Amino acid sequence: MSIKTFGLMAVDWEERVNFDRLRQERLARIKNLLRESDLGALLCFDMVNVRYITSTHIGTWAMDKVARFCLLPQDDEPINWDFGSAARHHALYCPWLSDGRSRAGISTLRGAMSPEAGRAEAVARKIKIELEERGLEHEPLGVDIVEPPVLFALQAEGIHVVDGQQLMQQARIIKTQDEITLLNTACMMVDAAYEELYRAMRPGMRENECVALVNKVLYELGSEHVEGVNAISGERCNPHPHVYTDRALRPGDPAYFDILHSYMGYRTCYYRTFFIGSASPAQVDAYKRCRDYLDAAIEMIRPGVTTGEVVRIWPKAEEFGFPDEEAAFALQYGHGVGLSIWEKPVFSRLVSLDHPEVIREGMVFALETFWPAADGWSAARIEEQLVVTAGGCEVITRFPAEQPMIAGTAYYTSSGPLSRIRETQSNRNNPGALDRVGAVVDSARGEGARLGI
Numbered sequence: 001m002s003i004k005t006f007g008l009m010a011v012d013w014e015e016r017v018n019f020d021r022l023r024q025e026r027l028a029r030i031k032n033l034l035r036e037s038d039l040g041a042l043l044c045f046d047m048v049n050v051r052y053i054t055s056t057h058i059g060t061w062a063m064d065k066v067a068r069f070c071l072l073p074q075d076d077e078p079i080n081w082d083f084g085s086a087a088r089h090h091a092l093y094c095p096w097l098s099d100g101r102s103r104a105g106i107s108t109l110r111g112a113m114s115p116e117a118g119r120a121e122a123v124a125r126k127i128k129i130e131l132e133e134r135g136l137e138h139e140p141l142g143v144d145i146v147e148p149p150v151l152f153a154l155q156a157e158g159i160h161v162v163d164g165q166q167l168m169q170q171a172r173i174i175k176t177q178d179e180i181t182l183l184n185t186a187c188m189m190v191d192a193a194y195e196e197l198y199r200a201m202r203p204g205m206r207e208n209e210c211v212a213l214v215n216k217v218l219y220e221l222g223s224e225h226v227e228g229v230n231a232i233s234g235e236r237c238n239p240h241p242h243v244y245t246d247r248a249l250r251p252g253d254p255a256y257f258d259i260l261h262s263y264m265g266y267r268t269c270y271y272r273t274f275f276i277g278s279a280s281p282a283q284v285d286a287y288k289r290c291r292d293y294l295d296a297a298i299e300m301i302r303p304g305v306t307t308g309e310v311v312r313i314w315p316k317a318e319e320f321g322f323p324d325e326e327a328a329f330a331l332q333y334g335h336g337v338g339l340s341i342w343e344k345p346v347f348s349r350l351v352s353l354d355h356p357e358v359i360r361e362g363m364v365f366a367l368e369t370f371w372p373a374a375d376g377w378s379a380a381r382i383e384e385q386l387v388v389t390a391g392g393c394e395v396i397t398r399f400p401a402e403q404p405m406i407a408g409t410a411y412y413t414s415s416g417p418l419s420r421i422r423e424t425q426s427n428r429n430n431p432g433a434l435d436r437v438g439a440v441v442d443s444a445r446g447e448g449a450r451l452g453i
Contacts, residue, residue, distance in 0.1 A: 003184045003387055003394050008222050017185075017264070022178040023055040023096055027078070030171040034074060040139020041073040042164050043127060045107070048339040049144050049168045051265055054080045054097060056090050060225040066147055067107050071127060073134050081105025081126065108147055115149060124153035131159070142167055173336060173344045174362040179266060180387055183337065183364050186223075186263040187385055187396045190270045193217040193259055194399040201276060201407040203251050207231040207244040214259055223261045227341065230258035230271075238372045238379040240331065251277040251408075252424030254373075256381040260341055267341045269366045270397050271383035277408045278422045283380070286373035287404045290380035293332065294369040297347075298384060301359060301367075301393040307347045308356030310334070310367075314349060320372055325350040331370040337385055338364065363388040380404075 006016040030053055034042060044050050047063050050070045062068065062083060070080045079101045082090060090102040105126060108119045131137040141154070142164025154161050175183065193214045200213055211229040218226050231244035233255040249255060256273040273290070275283060297310050317328035325348070334347025345357040345365060368383035382401050386393045411418040 003180060003396055005184060005188055006181065008185065017178045017181050019178070022176065022182075025176045025178070026052050026055070026171075029174075029176075030072065030168065031075075033167055033171050034072060037142075037167055038140060039074075039142040039162070039164065039167065040136035041071055041131060041134075042142045042144075042167065043069060043071050043146075044144045044164070044168065045069045045146055045150075046144045046168075048265075050080070052168070052172060052339060053078050054094075056080055056082065056086075056094060056097070056102075057265065058083055058086045065109060066145065067109055069105065069107065069123065071130055073130065073136055074139075076134065077101060079103065079130060081123075108149055110147060111149070120147065120149035120153040121156075123150050124157045124159070127154065128157040128159060144168055169344045172338050174360060175338060175364050175387075176362075179338065180362075180364060182264050182266040183268075183385070183387075184396045186261065186266050186268045187270065187398070189218055189221045189223060189263060190259045190261070190268050190397070191399045192221060194257075194272055197257065198274065198399075198405065198407050201249060201255065201274060202409060203276060204248050206246050206248050207233055207255075208246050210255075210257065211244050214257070218259075218261050223263060224265065225262045227260040227262065227267065228258075229260070230256070232256050232381075233276075235377045237381075238377055240370065240379065240381065249276050249408075252280065252422075254279075254283055254378045254380065255407075256379070258381075258383065262339075265339050267337050267339065268385060268397075269335070269337055269341045269368070269383060270385060270399075271368055271381045272399055272401055272405070273380045273382055274405045274407045277406065277411070278418070278420050278424075279404050279406060280373075280375065280378070280423050281421060282373040282375040283378045284404055284421060286371045286378060287380040287382075290369045290371040290382050291402070293371070294367060294382050294384065297334070297367050297369075298386065298393065298395065301386065301388060302391065303359060303361045303388060305359050306356035307334070307345050307352040307359065308354075310359075311347050311349045311352045314369070316349065320370075330368075332368075334365055334367040336363065336365045341366075359388055361388050361390050 045066045051057055053072055054070050068082050070078050072078045080097055081103050087102050087104040090097055107123050113119050140160045140162045143161050144165050196217050197213055210231045214229045215226050233247055233249055234253040237254050253276040258271045260269055293314055296313050300310050314332040317325045322328035329350055336343030336345055364387050366383050366385045370381050372379045384395050385397045386395045406420045
């Protein structure tokens with residue numbers, strides 16, 4: 001398999017992403033899995049699952065509202081209840097939701113609406129009516145995420161609610177041709193963001209300025225949503241805090257970033273580590289250890305290998321300063337990437353050794369490693385996103401990461417370029433300085449004695 005890179009527009013003279021095929025194949029996949037399950041229907045509130053089933057989207061502002069929902073009954077088409085006027089818009093512009101299947105409906109807005117308003121009961125009643133019309137009211141209803149009042153209202157209607165998350169995860173674990181193209185395109189956009197970031201970083205630039213630059217590049221390229229940018233530098237690198245600040249970059253700093261954004265809904269999770277001006281031997285060693293663990297894992301990826309086999313080659317938590325695997329969770333890690341950044345399969349010594357998952361062709365996931373430097377404050381963090389092919393895998397994150405990358409000005413001294421491998425403190429870069437100072441002092445004293453001073 002060769003993963004192609006196209007432009008960002010649709011054109012008539014070249015097939016790029018086929019959005020009709022994307023919609024049809026996603027829906028067909030979850031319909032088939034639902035048919036094979038013991039569920040009567042799926043009820044989804046998670047906007048990622050709603051998008052997968054209905055191919056509707058109303059903006060990232062709604063992602064945490066749990067307000068819109070869709071129902072997929074056995075052997076039927078989905079029904080979508082949407083936020084106010086969005087339902088009318090979808091009726092006009094989403095012909096795949098024809099025949100009145102785009103409807104207005106609203107939940108409790110995470111409790112913002114008074115319980116006396118009866119919104120939870122209204123949601124439950126809508127679902128009960130649809131299930132009764134299809135003779136499914138006594139079958140288990142799979143639900144992905146749900147507000148407690150809505151759950152209680154569904155149960156009060158006599159509906160047997162069960163976990164629907166696993167079925168949706170199974171549907172999304174194998175990517176279609178068009179999903180892979182979109183994921184590759186999203187990574188291409190991050191390649192560009194790292195290029196600009198690498199050119200811009202210098203002492204005095206703050207972490208939040210780095211985040212702003214990445215956002216600018218991605219949105220100008222057409223990103224739908226920049227979910228987050230981890231920007232971690234200097235002493236903040238170890239332990240990893242997972243959040244950026246206004247700290248200014250300094251010479252000799254490590255700085256690592258994770259760029260998470262979506263293009264047409266499809267995400268990236270993409271770490272890179274840089275060093276500002278120079279890197280110390282301890283930092284270079286940490287980077288090499290981090291890269292070696294990552295490369296060893298990538299080398300193993302092919303259909304039939306399990307996540308348990310992969311994580312077995314990674315170090316135990318105790319080997320890099322943590323008491324157990326839960327405390328070190330996500331530092332040596334792998335996870336599926338699709339419409340969300342953490343999907344199946346998961347690679348972690350916390351769960352994968354005892355509950356391994358088989359790697360299959362068409363999976364897309366990220367592998368990420370971490371290693372603390374011997375100096376006690378530096379660290380390296382690298383991540384690659386890849387597609388599982390018939391014979392192995394193809395990495396789709398292309399910004400260079402084979403060796404430590406030094407950003408910032410290359411400095412020159414009277415004797416030539418300043419080495420890019422050096423200790424952070426300049427007084428540690430001059431072995432023999434005391435001897436040289438002593439020689440200068442002795443020379444001055446001799447000259448003074450000669451002149452009678």
